[in-house]
Amino acid sequence: MTETFDYVIVGAGSAGCVLANRLSEDACNSVCVLEAGPKDWHPYIHLPAGFIKTFHMKGINWAYQQEPGPWTGGRKIYAPRGKTLGGSSSINGHIYNRGQRQDFDTWAQLGNRGWGYPDVLPYFKRLERRVGEGEDIFRGREGNLTVTTMDWKDPLCEAFMAGAISLGIPKNPDYNGAIQEGVSYAQRTIKNGLRVSAATAFLHPAEKRPNVHVRTHAHATEIIFEGKRAVGVRYIKGGKGGKPFEVRANKEVILSGGTYNSPQLLQLSGVGSPDLLRSHGIVVRHALPGVGEGLQDHYAPRSVARVKNIKTINERRRGLSLALEAIKWATTRRGLLSLSPTMVYCFWHSGETTESSDLQLTFTPASYKEGVQGQLEDEPGMTVASWQQRPESRGYVRIRSADPFAPPIIQTNYLVAELDRRVIVAGMKLARRLLASAPLAPYYAYEDFPGPGVQTDDEFLGAATQRGTTTFHPGCTCRMGPADSSWAVVDDQLRVHGLQGLRVVDASIMPRMISANLNASTLMIADKASDLIRGRTPLEAVAVPGAGV
Template sequence: MAAPAADADTFDYVIVGAGAAGSVLANRLTEDGTATVCVLEAGPPDRNPWIHIPAGFIKTLVDPSCTWQFKTQPTPNTGGRAISTTQGRTLGGSSSVNGMIYNRGQPDDLNGWAQRGNRGWGYADVLPYYRRSERRIGFGGEGRGRETDGIPITDMDWINPVSEAFIAGCVGMGIPRNPDYNSGDQTGVGYFQRAILRGRRVSAARAFLKPALARRNLEVRTNARASAILFEGKRAVGVRYRKERGGAPREVRARREVVLSSGTVNTARLLQVSGVGPAPLVGGLGVPVVHELRGVGENFRDHYASRVVMRAKPGAQTLNQLARGVRLGAEVARWGLGRPSILATAPSHVHVFWKSFEGLDAPDLQCVFTPGSYAEGKVYVLDDYPGVTAGAWQHRPESSGWVRARSADVWDDPEIQPNYLSDPMDRRVHLGGIRLLRRMLSTPELAPYLDAETLPGPAAQSDDELLDFAFRNGSTTYHLIGTARMGPATDPTAVVDDRLLVHGMEGLRVADASIMPAMPSANTYATTLMIAEKAADMIRGRQAAPTVVSEAA
């Protein structure tokens, strides 16, 4: 790591979390050399080799050495199951273990944020920050005004005939082909853009944090689990952390600000165990109430997905065959030579942004397709038989839940209750999504490749039967947001203002997915990077250059 500042335990800024947001902030806040920054990361350095091989997410997702193995509370709407909602715990955070999909969502997502009283968060306001965080390589890249540093965003280069047939079938249904869903017009079908370059994952740590480590004004401390924010009155002045459970507490001080970038679960929990949150909850933890904010940990949302699986006919080549035996060896060799390979693909290959019912003005569903069949009840584990999988989830779920610390010990996992599908509208849209998947998998274009549906199976036809299937087999998409929601002081459930400063506090800011006031119609990674870019400018008192709304302009 880089050499620390003159006072090894006092910095201008202390950032808690070296994930997507924390990596961006560490880079931007140190780039002019005038401020000192310390980043605390609860996990280890990102030396696990599986992190850097795109297909290695199958390994890291279940590896507690580099992930938080959180689980949700069981509910009737999950068939009594506790669902694993893994988050990254290493340099790069979830960007080191996620599906690498880059997806901004619809412009009206951000316009809706602004309409809630969050000034400067409309689509035209934040578009420069999306652009700053990405380096678009491939289709339309340099000609569309996107930046030349940041996360490299590339197009799918491993093309399977079954995926091509799926896309053709969707087009035959009237869904337009869309080669660039991040252009401001999301509607349609095509291949995903992803954070993979020359066959390797490029996490936020690789793109932003590692280049900044050569600067003498940045220090990163790994295996440093934040246990409390330190306050003097209502002002945050530092962070207490521990290297191991029961270990001696250590402290690092902040002259200017403490910035929480720990993610939707850990940011809420750290605030609560530090005395900022709902008074009954904080008091129940045995922690003195520093400032009551009843929205801390509330407003939790996540995308809940169901997947339809079909068996492939013998002639189809799917991931199930290619990921085994001699064929896998050939794919490894191709990857080693820098050629397109299944080792260098994202878990979802094809996107479909479409409508659960005709007559809607814009898509309310995200659908994904992979030329491989996954085992029932298991996440991203290929089944024994060749097949394909298509999944769907609602863009903007109404169901909300909470994250609540169970104790003041940050080694105790908090209670996570997403209340999946508790809202009647969510169930209606979810059913529409499952039925749309079945239509897309039943096109004439796919008929030469597919045999029969195995999940949920042809016996499930009524709304009740399909909902029962969704309850028993649906799962998280790991898109956790909202537990430190942004909103004006007049909103009693808001936690931060539109400058991401915690209401009623001084020197304390939040910059991660927890501040999202509503779910974007997208995977959350791209928007988290944008939030961090904008936060860095606000901290430094800078403004982004104005931009036009249309990417094509």
């Protein structure tokens, strides 16, 4: 069975939802969205604290595993990605964090016209409905995406922020404003005690239009080409062994499957490294060696201290306490179940000569088994995750076989670059100082991990190797850059080099990692791409004199 639309979007994640909304504003455009997962019906998606359940729910989660790397102690690190309407925005930690001005100016310096900070700021503003502090020159007030600041004043969080201030880290009421550096409660995509995903903010409103067609349980298996032009997509309905379908695109095929799935589909379709494709018996349709190469992610060891004299989330999320919290959320949409997993954000420097903050630290009044988010420990604890904002190490995503249902090979190569190892150690040392600060002393029992026996740089690095995990921020596998760059996959219009009718629009197009969680910027990429696709004049660049990096 074949259907024909103007645009076919592969993936209903953060980018795909925004694209479906924007492209369908033109009533003459028909838009089809293919999503491998189900509708976002599950209650745990919409309950903010439900992340602890969706983390491992394979029905709405690709539940990938990374390959062991040279600096991960032989471990395969779990890499969840959303597999439902909204994609990872339906299972993530709700955080809204754009990054620093310098991140986007660097993209432009790499040859990507129109992607500097003054160019992308108007799209960040157009997307968001900021509730709370923030200067209007930086923040949007009328967009689809509601962004709030955590309003639950926790004594441990307050003490942690006071501790940061005592170490010379300033309070910053808006890390998405003029400057990122400082400490504050986290900004998140939660409204009235419910998750605001890309699906609820953008896709579901668009679905009310007659020109939007969403196909769930539709696993894309191949891009259809006529010569060098993409003209459609083949997919299987209902999983491996299901019924095959294809959809045709009069105008464009747009890949928004994310950092792992977009390069995988390109490779399965014969676009990528010729050696890789031939090794799996795939005919080379278009040689493009950069496909799947350049993967970057934030790698975070999580420092844990045991807590005394106060209850933490560990105790408050079980038994009678949990039942009371459930009643509170059901009646008021407030309380523990309305919270995101990370409550405080801190941005600072790994050294005195660092020009902009290169460390990101998060605090939560809870601790997780084996340093992995998703499984609360029984003992009361508090956790600081620390990571390098702009890693140098790069890995890759490559097909495992010609089977479109086989998960790709994901090799992140954490800490391969020597600079990354230095900065990660500096982050762990700062985490120790923060947890042991005077304002936290009434609640601080002892350091559980890495533990007082860890003192030297080599010992810290060993601890990071033993317990570090992904922060769920993969990017850069279909990088944006000029055609003469050996690594580039798309141009600055997000068109795949050397092909027609095919774009990639998701976090994979980032030429290098940004100093932030990726969801906010992925939404921005899609919003800007929607204007590029429609041939609209881009929003006017915003001059922000004196804005910090």
